[in-house]
Amino acid sequence: MDERELIARIKTEGLHIKLEREVTSTNDILKEAAARGAKQGEVLIALSQTKGRGRLGKSFFSPLGTGVYISLLLRPDLLAAPLLTTAAAVAVCRGIGDVLGLSAGIKWVNDIYLNGGKVCGILAESGGFGDGRYAVLGLGINLLTPPGGFPEDIKEIAAPLFTAPPRGLETEELLAKIIDRFFEIYEKLPDRDFMREYRERSILTGRGVNFALGDERLFGTVLGITDDGKLRLRLGNGEEREFSSGEIEIDKDFLRELRWNRNQTMTG
Numbered sequence: 036m037d038e039r040e041l042i043a044r045i046k047t048e049g050l051h052i053k054l055e056r057e058v059t060s061t062n063d064i065l066k067e068a069a070a071r072g073a074k075q076g077e078v079l080i081a082l083s084q085t086k087g088r089g090r091l092g093k094s095f096f097s098p099l100g101t102g103v104y105i106s107l108l109l110r111p112d113l114l115a116a117p118l119l120t121t122a123a124a125v126a127v128c129r130g131i132g133d134v135l136g137l138s139a140g141i142k143w144v145n146d147i148y149l150n151g152g153k154v155c156g157i158l159a160e161s162g163g164f165g166d167g168r169y170a171v172l173g174l175g176i177n178l179l180t181p182p183g184g185f186p187e188d189i190k191e192i193a194a195p196l197f198t199a200p201p202r203g204l205e206t207e208e209l210l211a212k213i214i215d216r217f218f219e220i221y222e223k224l225p226d227r228d229f230m231r232e233y234r235e236r237s238i239l240t241g242r243g244v245n246f247a248l249g250d251e252r253l254f255g256t257v258l259g260i261t262d263d264g265k266l267r268l269r270l271g272n273g274e275e276r277e278f279s280s281g282e283i284e285i286d287k288d289f290l291r292e293l294r295w296n297r298n299q300t301m302t303g
């Protein structure tokens with residue numbers, strides 16, 4: 036990754052971008068910076084993380100050489116972490132479309148799917164009080180399949196964004212686009228205009244899914260996503276409910292279907 040080439044491609048003004056080879060967690064570092072008073076627009080990009088974090092307290096696989104890990108420090112007027120996550124999901128998809136010409140899908144709430152699996156995860160965290168309120172938005176992108184493959188626990192789900200090594204400065208272009216696309220949406224966040232695209236990109240709408248909310252296990256059909264990012268499910272008993280948190284368990288048949296479709300597209 037070429038820091039200068041990356042910075043040269045970013046059009047958003049007022050950002051302070053730093054690239055590191057290895058950090059603990061880009062989200063943790065920017066949360067600490069936020070607590071010390073750092074301003075909106077800090078962007079930390081790492082080539083590897085030793086303590087990458089995902090949602091629900093899980094660790095996030097962050098090896099050197101095959102992924103990239105980004106955090107943005109924001110000081111939004113309204114601390115709407117779910118809205119930031121959905122906005123970021125649309126921004127990542129737009130960036131992928133701009134640079135690779137591919138149409139990525141979204142698995143509620145924060146996973147980007149392409150090439151038959153998850154290519155990017157998003158973690159928005161907020162904190163602070165009064166004028167010190169902040170949000171840190173983290174993006175973990177699988178650029179390539181690591182030598183030897185993805186680890187056992189994620190190998191069914193993870194996929195690389197690039198199926199062949201990126202050409203020239205493609206990675207720099209992609210990151211710059213994603214960052215610009217995010218700030219474009221962020222400037223008009225309360226309008227929620229991007230939610231229409233979020234819904235259109237939802238890969239699970241209309242499908243039956245297993246849904247976990249803490250210890251509770253539910254089965255339902257995904258009806259859609261509300262303007263404030265809640266998942267709408269019709270449960271087995273016909274009841275319709277909205278969820279602001281929880282996890283859809285993606286099933287293996289569906290992943291197989293995605294992979295099959297990808298192979299048809301590649302060979303067909």
Ligand code: BTN
Pocket residue numbers: 059060061062063084086087088089090091093095103104105106145146155156157158172173174175176
């Ligand atoms: C998920 O899929 O559960 C969300 C993953 C978010 C990972 C990113 S990588 C950059 C930032 N730093 C972290 O420690 N986590 C986020």
